[in-house]
Amino acid sequence: MSETGRTRRRRRTREETEADLLAAARRLLKRDGVLAGVNLREIAAEAGVNHGQIYQYFGSRQSLLRAAAADLVERQSVDREGHWELPFAERRQAMFRHRLDEPELVGLEALLALDGDEGFSAFPRFAQTCQSLDRDRDEGALPEGSDAVAAHVMTAAAQMGYVVFREAYARDTGIPLEELDERAARAFARMVAGLAAPSSEGESAE
Numbered sequence: 181m182s183e184t185g186r187t188r189r190r191r192r193t194r195e196e197t198e199a200d201l202l203a204a205a206r207r208l209l210k211r212d213g214v215l216a217g218v219n220l221r222e223i224a225a226e227a228g229v230n231h232g233q234i235y236q237y238f239g240s241r242q243s244l245l246r247a248a249a250a251d252l253v254e255r256q257s258v259d260r261e262g263h264w265e266l267p268f269a270e271r272r273q274a275m276f277r278h279r280l281d282e283p284e285l286v287g288l289e290a291l292l293a294l295d296g297d298e299g300f301s302a303f304p305r306f307a308q309t310c311q312s313l314d315r316d317r318d319e320g321a322l323p324e325g326s327d328a329v330a331a332h333v334m335t336a337a338a339q340m341g342y343v344v345f346r347e348a349y350a351r352d353t354g355i356p357l358e359e360l361d362e363r364a365a366r367a368f369a370r371m372v373a374g375l376a377a378p379s380s381e382g383e384s385a386e
Contacts, residue, residue, distance in 0.1 A: 183374070192229075192260075194237065197227070197233060197237065198238075200228065200229065200246075201223060201233070201234060201238070201244065202244070202247060202248045202251050204223045204224075204227035204228070205244055205245065206227060206252075206284060206288070208222060208223060209284075209287065209291075220234050220241060220248055221227065221346070234373060236301050242292065242295060242297040243299070245288060245291065245295075245297075246291055246292060246297060246299055246300055247374065248288055249285060249288040249289055249292065252282065252285045253304065262313050264311075266309055266316070266323040267311075267316060267321035267376075268312075268313070268316040268322050268328075268331070268376050269369075269372045269373055269376045271312065272332075272368075272372045273337075273365070273368065273369050273372060275335075275339060276335075276338075276342075276365060276368050279340065280361055280365070283343055283346075286340055286343040286344060287344070287385045289302065289340070290340065290344055302336070302362055303336075307348065309332060310329070313328035314328075316328060322375070323376075323378045326334065331375045335371070335372060335375070338368060338371065342364055342368075346360065
């Protein structure tokens with residue numbers, strides 16, 4: 181048998197082709213950076229498929245990137261059973277650690293947001309989030325009458341922002357990245373604890 185015959189791949193299913201395209205998009209973004217742009221022909225070549233299949237399966241560059249982000253979220257959700265049952269402070273601290281472990285996903289989400297993709301959702305499970313926030317208030321994990329949604333939004337912004345800029349922060353401060361991550365995690369925990377603490381009437385703002 182010729183070398184070509186031995187190495188010829190079997191025909192891929194649609195699911196396999198889509199998975200290959202998503203993986204190729206993530207590899208190229210990691211290699212070239214988000215500002216280099218996403219070339220659909222390069223992604224197709226990296227995945228070993230005809231570039232027309234990208235349009236056939238995803239329709240657009242934004243749709244492909246959105247699917248890549250959703251695929252990462254889905255893969256990770258398997259390892260996060262019980263996350264929604266944690267009290268507010270523990271849940272947000274766990275998410276901060278999760279974001280540190282998944283800079284690729286944060287980069288994809290930031291790219292979609294900056295690209296103005298109206299199909300992108302920063303909170304794809306917002307209904308479930310609201311259920312957890314309601315329980316937090318009912319059980320005292322958040323102060324009664326607190327703006328739970330704003331607390332969720334601002335802690336999410338802090339998580340995302342830190343992960344996007346952490347390498348630049350480490351360079352500018354001269355703090356090794358691993359050490360900075362630990363110090364930032366402790367600072368974030370104090371921030372979240374402040375949001376979760378009952379407020380005293382007449383308490384002065386610092």
